Amino acid sequence: MKPVSVVALLIRMLCAGAAAICHQATAADIRVLAPNAAKESVSEAVTTFEKSSGNKVIVSWAGTEAITKRITEGEVADIVVNAAQNIGRLTTEGKLSQGSRTDFARSSIGVAVAPSAVRPDVSSIEGLKSALLGAKSIVISSGTSGRYLSDLFNRLGVGEQIKAKIKQPPSERKSVTFWLPVRPSLGSSRSASCST
Numbered sequence: 632m633k634p635v636s637v638v639a640l641l642i643r644m645l646c647a648g649a650a651a652i653c654h655q656a657t658a659a660d661i662r663v664l665a666p667n668a669a670k671e672s673v674s675e676a677v678t679t680f681e682k683s684s685g686n687k688v689i690v691s692w693a694g695t696e697a698i699t700k701r702i703t704e705g706e707v708a709d710i711v712v713n714a715a716q717n718i719g720r721l722t723t724e725g726k727l728s729q730g731s732r733t734d735f736a737r738s739s740i741g742v743a744v745a746p747s748a749v750r751p752d753v754s755s756i757e758g759l760k761s762a763l764l765g766a767k768s769i770v771i772s773s774g775t776s777g778r779y780l781s782d783l784f785n786r787l788g789v790g791e792q793i794k795a796k797i798k799q800p801p802s803e804r805k806s807v808t809f810w811l812p813v814r815p816s817l818g819s820s821r822s823a824s825c826s827t
Contacts, residue, residue, distance in 0.1 A: 663690045664698045665712040666774075669736070673712060694801075695774040702726050714738075714775040740776050756787065763793050773799045 665673045670692060677688040691708075693701065699717040702708070703726060711718065711727060715734060721727045742753050751762035763769065763784065771777040777799055784790040
């Protein structure tokens, strides 16, 4: 398959959503639930799609866990953008249509420290464990990446030792904006690279 930009792929998804809900040749409102982490790409796709189609896209932004909860509780959306494991779970539960999942991005987890702090060596398992144990405080996401990191810390055997110094912002708030008043010595954040 020829690579396409995330914006082009999102526009295709919006077109498919519009086609599914439009039964006549009039403009339609398309409801999208999307995570804050994808705001830039989704917003660009929505603007392009609205200009070219005449359809209006109504986007509701939330954290990945909040989106999952809303769909589980019965909220209906034409398009749901969420972490792959959450889409899988919602599909298995019958909340999303089988075969409708389209992967379009890959998300990585990064480590950040204050500009004045010594940069920790996390290039090895032992280096990561040492950085975690030596940190005064640690900020991780309340969403999918935070759940992954909590599991990782336990698998590394340091979960209980660092539990008291882990801070998690509410799902609706990005970890980076949470860092400023908390001033952690170690924080994590996701970065997304998009591909098809």
